[in-house]
Structures are given as C-alpha cells and as structure tokens.
Amino acid sequence: xxxxxxxxxxxxxxxxxxxxxxxxxxxxxxxxxxxxxxxxxxxxxxxxxxxxxxxxxxxxxxxxxxxxxxxxxxxxxxxxxxxxxxxxxxxxxxxxxxxxxxxxxxxxxxxxxxxxxxxxxxxxxxxxxxxxxxxxxxxxxxxxxxxxxxxxxxxxxxxxxxxxxxxxxxxxxxxxxxxxxxxxxxxxxxxxxxxxxxxx
Numbered sequence: 509x510x511x512x513x514x515x516x517x518x519x520x521x522x523x524x525x526x527x528x529x530x531x532x533x534x535x536x537x538x539x540x541x542x543x544x545x546x547x548x549x550x551x552x553x554x555x556x557x558x559x560x561x562x563x564x565x566x567x568x569x570x571x572x573x574x575x576x577x578x579x580x581x582x583x584x585x586x587x588x589x590x591x592x593x594x595x596x597x598x599x600x601x602x603x604x605x606x607x608x609x610x611x612x613x614x615x616x617x618x619x620x621x622x623x624x625x626x627x628x629x630x631x632x633x634x635x636x637x638x639x640x641x642x643x644x645x646x647x648x649x650x651x652x653x654x655x656x657x658x659x660x661x662x663x664x665x666x667x668x669x670x671x672x673x674x675x676x677x678x679x680x681x682x683x684x685x686x687x688x689x690x691x692x693x694x695x696x697x698x699x700x701x702x703x704x705x706x707x708x
Contacts, residue, residue: 523601530580532559535587539609541578545602546641551580554639557696558669559584567634569661570594574638574652576619579606581637586615594631596622624648625655633659637667642674649675650682657686660706667693668702676700 521544528550530537541548547555558581564571573582576595583606586593595617597603603621610617620627636656640649649670656666666683670676672695680702683690687704694701 521601525605530584532584533588535584537580537584537587537613539578539580539583540605540612542601542605545599545605546577552639553697554669554671554699555581557694557699558637558639558667558701560696561693561701562637562667564589564591564635565663565665567661567664569632569634569664572596572628572631572633572636572656572659574624574636574656575641576602576606577639578602579609579615579617579619581639582606582617582619583609583613583615585637586617587613591616593617594628594633595619596625596628598623624651625659628659631659632661633664634661635665635667636660639669642670646675646678649679653679653683653686657706662706662708664706666702666704666706668704669699670702671698672700673698676702 523542525542527540530551570592573593573595576582576597582593582595606619638652640652670679680690683704690702690704692700693703
C-alpha cells in the first residue's frame with residue numbers, strides 16, 4: 509500500500525530534502541522538509557491562518573501541537589510566545605525533520621513519534637493546536653478532538669484549522685457537543701479557525 513503523509517513510514521517515497529525560509533511577526537525561521545511529508549514546499553495556508561489567530565492562554569502547562577508534521581506550527585508558537593511546546597507526529601520522516609528543525613530554530617520544543625496521543629498519555633496541556641489530517645478520515649480527526657478534551661487542563665483551549673469543504677461544519681458541531689462551546693475565531697480563504705474551551 510502506498511504511503512501517505514499520515515502513515516508511519518515513508519520507505520517507498522524517495523527522500524529529497526529541501527529548505528525554505530519563513531518570516532513571521534518579526535521572527536525568521538528556516539525549515540527542512542522532504543518528500544512524503546505534508547506541505548513540503550512551504551507552510552500550508554491553513555497552518556499560516558492558524559498562526560495568525562492563535563494566542564496562548566495564561567496556563568502554565570505546555571502547549572500540544574497534534575499532527576505537527578515537520579514542526580512549523582509548534583516551533584513558531586514556541587518562539588513567538590516563549591512557551592514550551594510538545595509535538596506529536598506519526599510520520600517517521602516528518603518526526604526526524606522536526607528534530608532537526610527544533611534544533612536549527614533553537615525552539616523550546618520536544619517531539620514524539622506518536623500515533624495520536626499514545627506517547628503523551630499521562631500529560632496535560634494548556635492548549636492543543638491541530639491542523640488535522642483530513643485525508644486520514646473523520647474518525648481520526650474526531651479522535652484528535654476527543655483526545656484533546658481529555659488532555660486539556662480546566663480552561664484549556666483546543667484550536668483547530670479546517671476547511672469548510674473538508675468538514676468545518678461537522679467539526680464545529682462535534683466540538684460544541686464535546687466541549688459545550690465552539691467559537692469561529694476567523695474565516696480565511698475557506699479555512700475556519702475554531703476554538704473550544706474546556707470548562708470542567
């Protein structure tokens with residue numbers, strides 16, 4: 509079976525590393541990417557739209573970037589807000605790249621080669637950010653939301669970026685049922701930025 513960016517291994521996809529620079533809010537970042545990872549040429553617009561809106565709450569626990577790819581969201585958030593960010597990524601190649609990207613950008617991050625929350629099962633977080641792997645299917649996406657609820661501290665926030673045509677309305681409905689609330693923070697070129705707060 510062919511590998512996808514949300515698969516654990518990319519052995520059947522030839523490696524061809526490349527780099528790009530990303531300048532955002534006065535900070536400069538350099539990211540190493542490769543074939544077989546999500547949005548290898550440049551940060552995808554959904555992640556960019558998320559970064560424009562996301563602001564961490566005042567909690568003192570780490571922030572979790574779930575499905576972090578090679579690290580653009582987690583690394584940028586860590587640097588901009590001086591926060592410790594934990595990243596989880598199933599794709600082995602993206603995981604290896606993120607280790608390099610954390611080091612090269614001098615970011616306060618740690619990353620786990622993890623299928624969803626399996627490697628952070630005992631941890632709690634102030635915020636969870638996700639640009640979920642839509643192509644992995646709705647069950648996987650909704651399991652990210654359910655896991656985020658479980659792992660958030662009281663008053664912790666889940667931030668999601670998802671395109672309207674790829675399920676934003678059903679995601680919003682699920683989050684409203686799960687958290688009791690879901691705010692549309694912004695709509696940007698068809699992407700919805702959703703935020704839910706864990707009240708109890």
